[in-house]
Amino acid sequence: MRGTIIKCSNCGALNRVLFEKIHSNPRCGKCNNYLNILDRPLDINFSQYIDEVENYSGYVLLDLWSPT
Numbered sequence: 001m002r003g004t005i006i007k008c009s010n011c012g013a014l015n016r017v018l019f020e021k022i023h024s025n026p027r028c029g030k031c032n033n034y035l036n037i038l039d040r041p042l043d044i045n046f047s048q049y050i051d052e053v054e055n056y057s058g059y060v061l062l063d064l065w066s067p068t
């Protein structure tokens, strides 16, 4: 069983979601809130880096750029 861990944006609980269930609107096991599934790139700035990248429990693909 392969899957990923998704943090609930409502209560912060970590939820294991199987890959085959990821497109069926999974809900948090603690608060029943719908989990936010990233299905597109997320544009973040430096202040969001730790929360969005370092604290993410799954794999992260980074595309870094500088305006200068």
Ligand SMILES: [Zn+2]
Pocket (backbone or CB within 6 Å): 008, 009, 010, 011, 012, 013, 028, 029, 030, 031, 032, 033
């Ligand atoms: Zn929750």
